[in-house]
Amino acid sequence: MSESDPTTGEPSPVRKIIHIDMDAFYASVEQRDNPELRGKPVAVGGSAERGVVAAASYEARKFGVRSAMPSVTAKRQCPDLIFVRPRFEVYKAISRQIRDIFAEHTPVIEPLSLDEAYLDVTENLQGIPLARDIALEIRAKIKAETGLTASAGISYNKFLAKLASDHRKPNGQFVISPEMGPAFVEPLPVGKFHGIGPATAAKMNALGLFTGRDIRNQSLEFMNANFGKSGAYYYWISRGVDERPVRANRIRKSVGAENTFSTDLDAFDALAAELRPLVDKVWRHCEATGNRGRTVTLKIKFADFEIITRSRSVAAAVAGRDDLERLACGLLEAEMPLPKRVRLLGVSLSSLHAAGESEPQLTLGI
Numbered sequence: 118m119s120e121s122d123p124t125t126g127e128p129s130p131v132r133k134i135i136h137i138d139m140d141a142f143y144a145s146v147e148q149r150d151n152p153e154l155r156g157k158p159v160a161v162g163g164s165a166e167r168g169v170v171a172a173a174s175y176e177a178r179k180f181g182v183r184s185a186m187p188s189v190t191a192k193r194q195c196p197d198l199i200f201v202r203p204r205f206e207v208y209k210a211i212s213r214q215i216r217d218i219f220a221e222h223t224p225v226i227e228p229l230s231l232d233e234a235y236l237d238v239t240e241n242l243q244g245i246p247l248a249r250d251i252a253l254e255i256r257a258k259i260k261a262e263t264g265l266t267a268s269a270g271i272s273y274n275k276f277l278a279k280l281a282s283d284h285r286k287p288n289g290q291f292v293i294s295p296e297m298g299p300a301f302v303e304p305l306p307v308g309k310f311h312g313i314g315p316a317t318a319a320k321m322n323a324l325g326l327f328t329g330r331d332i333r334n335q336s337l338e339f340m341n342a343n344f345g346k347s348g349a350y351y352y353w354i355s356r357g358v359d360e361r362p363v364r365a366n367r368i369r370k371s372v373g374a375e376n377t378f379s380t381d382l383d384a385f386d387a388l389a390a391e392l393r394p395l396v397d398k399v400w401r402h403c404e405a406t407g408n409r410g411r412t413v414t415l416k417i418k419f420a421d422f423e424i425i426t427r428s429r430s431v432a433a434a435v436a437g438r439d440d441l442e443r444l445a446c447g448l449l450e451a452e453m454p455l456p457k458r459v460r461l462l463g464v465s466l467s468s469l470h471a472a473g474e475s476e477p478q479l480t481l482g483i
């Protein structure tokens with residue numbers, strides 16, 4: 118691996134990245150707060166017929182229950198499954214607690230969700246030399262302060278740190294050193310790579326790429342030609358190389374709303390009517406925060422759970438609620454007639470900038 122400082126040509130020091138991930142977070146919180154749920158298969162999420170599982174306890178996972186699984190399927194897999202309503206306020210409060218613990222060690226924290234974050238501890242506030250010791254301390258503090266367990270992955274880049282945190286779950290940690298990195302990726306099925314979703318994995322399989330090794334055997338040109346902008350990322354991660362920095366205080370990149378219908382729909386008018394409350398919700402958020410954006414994305418989930426997204430970017434920030442609705446409806450109209458009935462629609466606005474932050478403007482020269 119040829120990491121070097123572009124200004125001096127000196128080899129840059131190996132980075133120390135920790136990926137912390139709470140174990141079965143929502144489900145563990147519910148089991149913590151309700152002793153009757155301990156040791157039992159628990160699913161947090163909609164118990165309604167059309168809901169999906171947001172999180173499953175380890176007891177439920179033994180039955181194959183997974184997050185994003187329709188509740189009906191989950192119940193079939195595990196008839197004794199106990200459904201619990203999510204309590205996001207509680208999860209958010211714990212999330213703040215664990216971030217405060219991270220912040221005792223480094224300001225360079227990139228949260229991925231309420232229960233997951235990357236930390237760059239190459240230089241850390243307490244001068245602890247080994248990242249694995251920092252991870253041990255953080256996990257012990259999380260346990261002491263929240264009663265919950267977390268797992269950690271420690272490596273020299275984000276991609277491998279995230280893989281590593283899965284390796285000793287739950288309540289464990291694992292180090293992938295620079296010497297181990299490339300070999301660790303080689304046998305891995307491409308679908309396990311963070312950033313490779315089911316559609317990309319299927320495309321890779323169709324091209325004969327099943328593991329990290331298979332990607333590694335391809336040229337950069339081949340990967341670029343087949344995977345566009347992501348080709349280079351896949352090419353490099355298959356070699357255990359990932360130069361993406363840990364981005365502290367990452368700003369929220371989009372605001373969105375979605376809704377699952379009580380019955381599947383396919384008529385334009387009915388779908389357009391369903392868009393309106395979503396547009397209202399997104400716009401209310403924009404007004405409350407002062408955020409504005411210029412990319413509108415429509416998400417359509419079909420009855421068979423296939424999801425498509427369609428986006429449109431406009432030159433200047435979307436100015437008002439009605440503009441947002443017009444753009445979202447336009448995206449929907451372009452998809453008519455739909456090939457299948459629709460179970461969910463989502464609308465989001467991205468390329469956000471905050472209130473007062475000027476957007477790129479055309480200025481008139483004098």
Ligand SMILES: [Mg+2]
Nearest residue numbers: 138139141232
């Ligand atoms: Mg987690």
